[in-house]
Amino acid sequence: MTAGIVYAQRRLKKVGIFCISPQRINICGQLNLICFDKTGTLTEDGLDLWGIQRVENARFLLPEEKVCSEMLVKSQFVACMATCHSLTKIEGVLSGDPLDLKMFEAIGWILEEATEEETALHNRIMPTVVRPPKQLLPESAPAGNQEMELFELPAVYEIGIVRQFPFSSALQRMCVVARVLGDRKMDAYMKGAPEVIAGLCKPETVPVDFEKVLEDYTKQGFRVIALAHRKLESKLTWHKVQNVGRDAIENNMDFMGLIIMQNKLKRETPAVLEDLHKANIRTVMVTGDNMLTAVSVARDCGMILPQDKVIIAEALPPKDGKVAKINWHYADTMTQNNDSSAIDPEAIPIKLVHDNLEDLQVTRYHFAMNGKSFSVILEHFQDLVPKLMLHGTVFALTMLGCAVTVQMIVALKRAHGGISLSELEASVASPFTSKTPSISCVPNLIREGRAALMTSFCVFKFMALYSIIQYFSVTLLYSILSNLGDFQFLFIDLAIILVVVFTMSLNPAWKELVAQRPPSGLISGALLFSVLSQIIISIGFQSLGAFNTTGSLDGNSSHLNDETNPDKHNIENYENTTVFFISSFQYLIVAIAFSKGKPFRQPCYKNYFFVVSVVMLYAFILFIMLHPVDSIDQVLQIVCVPYPWRITMLIIVLVNAFVSIAVEESLDWWGKCCLSWALNCRKKMPKAKYMYLAQELLVDPEWPPKPQTTTEAKALVKENGSCQIITIT
Incomplete structure (x- = not known):
């Protein structure tokens, strides 16, 4: 019966899917739920610069798509993009964080690092220098035959990076101290999470509609980075800057605007999710990204259809004598992206249990929550966990650093059919590793799993019939005192x-x-x-x-x-x-x-x-x-x-x-x-608990929760974690 598994493993290898646990192939034939990561799985690994939105006089300007222009070449905004990064050259090739690399390539500047000879000659560390290409600088020529004094000669526009405070996951920001060639004062540039950067800036420089603009971008699936600038005092010399702490630099900044990065969907993602939905296989997104961004990506790729409702569960822990509670918010159902790659909702059948249900019951709904809310729900609302898991689609479980890799490896190993799309550390624990870095391997694996499972059943039935046929043949011949030779x-x-x-x-x-x-x-x-x-x-x-x-x-x-x-x-x-x-x-x-x-x-x-x-x-x-x-x-x-x-x-x-x-x-x-x-x-009741719970929820008038309602945990929590729903008007 293992022959079907062996042949399926060979076929998977031909399509670039390698297996270290062959017994999992048959299990994959029974999969009815697939959990996907977002970045690098549903979307491309890297981010592309969508545009920028600068701030002048505490007001947002219109979004700008082109950053590499003569008008912005000497602006503080572009100077921050050119200096606030951790890029370096390795054998002449610019290397570093992919996000920093995309931002630096967008402005088209040139980075030069000091050679070993230059560092030894000056007996100190020479700064990294960045400068724009000559074609972006405005040309200036002397009038007539008038001779120019030495101090009037056009100087090359260069910026030296004097000190760098690297990016910190805990602080969610990075900062550099730079100096424009010829300027007496140094500049401090900072970039990072918009909420963090805005909190370190002068309140009068942050636009009033900052939160609304930021929310609009995250709902559309964009990743947003904020920039800030500050002119340092003239008393801060090169030596003092090398010894000053970052807390002394990262305060009282001027808010400069936002950089909007776009994480594009992979070309195969919408079609694969459509195939899975047609096969009645549920799809879930588990990501460490922003929740609103994840919801937007889920809509764009077809994981959440345009007509479906998204219910955001915002759970708050007990505080100041108040019990834990969950605030239920209904996200906007209007599609934010009309890209041609989106799935046609009419092409995906919605499976209904009864045809005569009311519209409220017929409409499919999805729950979305972040990591903090999920932790509170697990601790204080145990009886709601099965209900939320039954319709949970987006889990933005924000993790930092090595925690992401550790949790990924654990999930791949514990799953019935974990698939790694890279050949790095995750592939060691994953039963399956795909050579093609896209989710197109998922339908292939399920199809081969179903084929291997049916082959096992066919071989089992054949061997059963072989034994019975031969047993009856021998029995018939024994009845006449004969036997097979x-x-x-x-x-x-x-x-x-x-x-x-x-x-x-x-x-x-x-x-x-x-x-x-x-x-x-x-x-x-x-x-x-x-x-x-x-x-x-x-x-x-x-x-x-x-x-x-x-x-x-x-x-x-x-x-x-x-x-x-x-x-x-x-x-x-x-x-x-x-x-x-x-x-x-x-x-x-x-x-x-x-x-x-x-x-x-x-x-x-x-x-x-x-x-x-x-x-x-x-x-x-x-x-x-x-x-x-x-x-x-x-x-x-x-x-x-x-x-x-x-x-x-x-x-x-x-x-x-x-x-x-x-x-x-x-x-x-x-x-x-x-x-x-x-x-x-x-009228047999379903064996699976989740199917039994789904039938109960279909006739429950209190589920799903109504918009703008709050679920509070009782002060005396029983063993089943009972809770009550209170409507707030």
């Missing part, structure tokens, strides 16, 4: 069973995902009914052939007596020959009947090795049955039966094949109808 057993086991088992497992996966999922276990109604029906058919036709042998043939010829070569074990007789031929054909018949194709595997006729093997075995057995060969008959210990009985055996085999295949094919349709009818009559 040694070479007959050997031919059945090696030439038929071994070849069929390994070739019937080669069926490739079906080309697309379907909403139907394969059975989750061997003990299922459809599988058992299939096996039992084939057992009855095989026993019936084998009995028909064996019991009619004596009546159809001459009574004295049923058991051959050869005085020169006596058969001590009574093997060479008509009953033995009849049972051997019919059972040999039955092994091939059930192999074909069980080699199902759509919707999880390709049709068996596309499995060329299986087709060739079965045709050759059919041809060989049919040939030695209709045209006996003495040498083969002696080896297999079979006898030459009369020609009419050979034709009779052929008719029995053909009818057996027709009945077996017809019954197996009809089970796919009749089995579903009978199963659905039985479930409707019995």
Whole structure:
């Protein structure tokens, strides 16, 4: 039964998916929930500069797309972008943080670092210098033949980075001290999280609508970075700057504006999510990014459809004697991005339990929450956790530094089918690693998992029928004091069973995902009914052939007596020959009947090795049955039966094949109808707890929570974490 897993692993390797835990392949065939990271998984790894929005006189200007221009080349805004970074040159190539690299490339400036000779010559560390390209600087030429004094000669515009305070995850900002060539005073430039930067600036320099503008950008899925500037005092010399703390620099700044970075969706993301939704596979986003940004990306990629409601759960811990509470907010449902890559909502069917539900119940809803809220809910609202998990789609669990990598590795290892899209440290713990860094590997893995699972079921059913058919053959022959010969057993086991088992497992996966999922276990109604029906058919036709042998043939010829070569074990007789031929054909018949194709595997006729093997075995057995060969008959210990009985055996085999295949094919349709009818009559409750909870929530008038309501935890929390809903008007 492991042959299907081995072949699936080989097919996955061909499409660039490597597996270190083969037993997980079958489990992937049962997946109904996929959790995705955002950056680098649904979206591109790097960020692209979308534009800037400068601030003048505490008011936002219109957004500007082009930063590399003559008008802005000497502005403090561009100077901050040119100096406030941690870039360096390694073998002549500019290297560093991808975000800093994108910002520096956008302005088109040039970075020069001091060489070892220059550093040794001046006996001190030479500063890194940045300057714009000459074509961006305004040209200035002397008027007429008037000679210019030395101090009037046009100087090159350069900025030296004197001191750098590196980016800190805890502080969420970085700062540099720089000096323009020729200026007496130094400048301090700072960039980082907008809320942090605004808090370190003079209040009169921060626009009044700062929070609204920032929220608009994050809702559209942009990543926003704020810039600030401050002119330092003239008493701060180069030596003093080297010893001053960053707290003395990072205060009383002037707010300069925002840099808007865009994290584009990967080209494959919308189509893959559409395929998963059509297959009734739920998708969830778990990210360390801003929650509103994550919600926007979820809408853009089709994880949340435009008509779906998004409910933001804002949980607050107990404070000042007040109990913990959850504020429920409904996010805007209006689409923010009309990009052509968005999924057409009409192309994705929404699965409804009842057709006569009211609009409020029909509308799909999704919960979104950040890491702090999730922690409060886990601690104070345990009874709400299953309800939120059932419809939770966006979890912005903000983590910093190595915590992201650690949590990622733990999640990949604990998941039923973790997939790493990189070959770095995460791939060591992940059962699967994709060579292609996109989520297009997810449908491939699920399809191969379903195909491997169905192959395991097919092989199990075939081996079960093989055992029963052979057991009944031996039982029939024992009844007449006979048995199968040694070479007959050997031919059945090696030439038929071994070849069929390994070739019937080669069926490739079906080309697309379907909403139907394969059975989750061997003990299922459809599988058992299939096996039992084939057992009855095989026993019936084998009995028909064996019991009619004596009546159809001459009574004295049923058991051959050869005085020169006596058969001590009574093997060479008509009953033995009849049972051997019919059972040999039955092994091939059930192999074909069980080699199902759509919707999880390709049709068996596309499995060329299986087709060739079965045709050759059919041809060989049919040939030695209709045209006996003495040498083969002696080896297999079979006898030459009369020609009419050979034709009779052929008719029995053909009818057996027709009945077996017809019954197996009809089970796919009749089995579903009978199963659905039985479930409707019995009104059986679902076994899975989440399905039972989903049915309860459908008729719960208090769920989902209404907009602008608050759920408060009771002061005396019971074991089940009970809570109450209070509506605030």
